[in-house]
Amino acid sequence: MKYGIAFKLGCLLALFGILVTGLTGYYSYSSSRSMLLKAVERDLLTAAQVLGRNLSSSIENISRDARLLADVASTRELQMVIDQGERVHAENDIATLFRSLLLVHPEYVQIRLISTAGHGLEQVRVDRDGEQLVQVDSSNLQEKGHYSYVFDTLRLPPGEVRLSPIVLNHEQGAHSGVGKPTLHVSTPVADRKGQVFALIVINIDLDQLFKQLQSDLPEQYQVYLANRWGDLLIHPDQQRTFGFDQGRRQFIQDEFPEVAQLLLNEKRASLVSRSVDKERNGNLVAAFVRLDINPKTAERFVLLGLGQPQKLVLEEASRLGQRIAQIVLLFSLLALTIAFIASRALTRPLKSMTEAVQLFSRERRIHELPPRRDELGVLARSFREMQEEILTHLEELTESRSALEHLARHDPLTGLPNRRVFFERLEHALANSRRSGKQLAVLFVDLDHFKQLNDNLGHSLGDHVLQAVANLLRSATRESDTVARLGGDEFVILFEVVEDPQHIVAILEKLHDRFQLSMLIDGHEVKVQASMGVSLFPRDGDDIEALVQQADRAMYAAKNAGRNTYAFNLSDTPS
Structure with a gap:
């Protein structure tokens, strides 16, 4: 053995100055990168909170519209009108008011007055059909008493508003609303004695609503919306949304695992997370807020998120890193040329041993190392013997622990929990x-x-x-x-x-x-x-x-x- 570990270590120490230069540059790059990411996280979280407040405000405005329509319908008291001409006139007045709201609010795709009589028969209905507004004639009005947004709303006192779960609209004859992510906002209509005789239902096109809310956001922001279980309702990839409607549920927590904390912990209101699905989305950084928009129902909250590709965030840091790398390369070139042979001879076996240690730690599998006759070879053989002994003990301990745990918690005869x-x-x-x-x-x-x-x-x-x-x-x-x-x-x-x-x-x-x-x-x-x-x-x-x-x-x-x-x-x- 011509050169031992001491000589190789001496060569490594000779490169200490180069390493200091490189580490200093790397620290500068990492610090700037980290600071930039923190700033973007704060901006995303602030934007998500603002978007959440705007969404809550929009839903409150829709609820006020529903109450207003209920008050108008209540004053008409259609259930008391016997004369057919008077009834048609009153229904046309209500339909005119429905049209006005649909013209002002492009996110409204349908407004209906549904009676408690006739199994929830629609009395007045105006739909959005492309660019046109269509008042459905009496022969095409449908019974809706079997829908939850009808029978649940009829249990509410006058003045209360029900927000339905967000679903895809599959109701037949819904014109532009068919197949759209829909939120039903409904409220009872009562007569002067307080008896409920009908309800107002406003169908909201969630895509259109979010287009309006996103209009002031930067183009690179991506919007996410999920229900209380984490089912994706809005996502940059529309094929992943409403999976529960197609028998293939997909959850926001699968893409952003930290979001599970918002679903499970009611005291947590917001967080910042990074995606794990890098192949599909690349590296994403996203901020999520929990919105308690419907606290009196099972669907009491939704999760709203804003995401941004991390590569866009780090473009400036990458340019700084390139300049730092050029400086480090300039000062290190001569030293690396002199020490190349020594460093290569030293780092190759160390790298192999490091990979072997990581493989053993990660997979409990022994990696074969090339045979050597120096001190590193002795160390590698000793390490292999130690790995084999550790594996033997681990297998024995695992078998014993598994058997004891099962025996302590299960009936040995039937296999049932004890x-x-x-x-x-x-x-x-x-x-x-x-x-x-x-x-x-x-x-x-x-x-x-x-x-x-x-x-x-x-x-x-x-x-x-x-x-x-x-x-x-x-x-x-x-x-x-x-x-x-x-x-x-x-x-x-x-x-x-x-x-x-x-x-x-x-x-x-x-x-x-x-x-x-x-x-x-x-x-x-x-x-x-x-x-x-x-x-x-x-x-x-x-x-x-x-x-x-x-x-x-x-x-x-x-x-x-x-x-x-x-x-x-x-x-x-x-x-």
């Missing part, structure tokens, strides 16, 4: 239900005469019966429900979100029907039946102990009623 996991999930579900105000249910299942079956047919077959019951319970419930075994022949099911208690009744009936069928187990036809009891939050209790106790009592009520049935609690009559 008592501990069930109570953890019930506690978490209770916390969510208290916040959301929604119901949850606990179903207690106890097999009838299982001890006799176990004694008569043997414990082995009894174990197979428990496994079959576990599969039966899993197959009759949803993926979001938790089926667990508490011990013996006792099972329990947690329904985290109960929109309607009748859904639980349907599940109970389905389970009851399946327990009436015989099971073929190890060549034996076995009939297994069960008694079931249900408790509901908050009706039967507001804590874990109360809910489980009520479900248990309901199950015993079912047993006392003759077994092979179910009950909700001790006050209910078994079904």
Whole structure:
């Protein structure tokens, strides 16, 4: 060995001055780049907040228009007009007012007066059809009572305004509104006695509304809009919007992961994020704000964002970086020429070892290094031995930990979550239900005469019966429900979100029907039946102990009623 590591290290130290020059230049470039990015982030966030305020203001103006139209329709009291001529005259006056608003507001594509009678029959309707405004004649008016923007609005008191979820308009005969991103703004119309007899509905073309709001923004700004789940409603690539309408949901948080914080954290109002989809969009920097435009409904907020390509932001920094690179290159050229052979001999093996370390750290895979006979070769061989030993220990630890974790949280016979996991999930579900105000249910299942079956047919077959019951319970419930075994022949099911208690009744009936069928187990036809009891939050209790106790009592009520049935609690009559 002619040259050792000490000589190579000496050559590296000789290049120290060059490295200082390069690092100084790089620091200057990085600092200017970072400062520029921060400034652009602040500008984007400010612009997004201003755009959000403008959007909220526009929606408030639309709501005022809807209230104004409702007041006009209320004064006409069409439901009291018997004379057909007077009714036509009044409807034409209202249609004229609709036309005036459509002329003033290009973002309005349709305004309707819908009656509560005739299954929500349209009384007056004016549509935008290209450049023309069309008043739909009475023979083409449609019943709209089955649409949520009708029946939900009719539940509101006069003066309240409902904003619908933003969807693609698929209503037949909507002229220019068909296939457009649409927001329905609706409000009830009441007579002098306060009785609601109709509603006003204004259809908003969201694309046109945002074109107006974007008119003062720089051309390079890209607008994003998403609903409370993150579904893309407005996006530079229109093919990615309204995926839920086509069975292929696409989310804003997939492109900007940090946006998930705005969806989940109600205290967070804004943030700046960068895109991860570089192949499709390039590097993007974007600012997002959360707009609480409809706080009284499930669609209580939307996410509004403005993005800008990072390459446009960094053009000035790139020019500065080029000048810095020229200076560094000028001062480093002579030194690099002298030290080329030494630096190359030193950096090549170090680079290989660095890549091997990174590969091992990232993928836990050992990278073969070229054989060497110097100190670096000894280090490489020692490092490989260490990697092999670490991998062996990691595999043993992973296997042991996985086995212990599964054993601690699952029933070894049925594979279901055990008592501990069930109570953890019930506690978490209770916390969510208290916040959301929604119901949850606990179903207690106890097999009838299982001890006799176990004694008569043997414990082995009894174990197979428990496994079959576990599969039966899993197959009759949803993926979001938790089926667990508490011990013996006792099972329990947690329904985290109960929109309607009748859904639980349907599940109970389905389970009851399946327990009436015989099971073929190890060549034996076995009939297994069960008694079931249900408790509901908050009706039967507001804590874990109360809910489980009520479900248990309901199950015993079912047993006392003759077994092979179910009950909700001790006050209910078994079904």
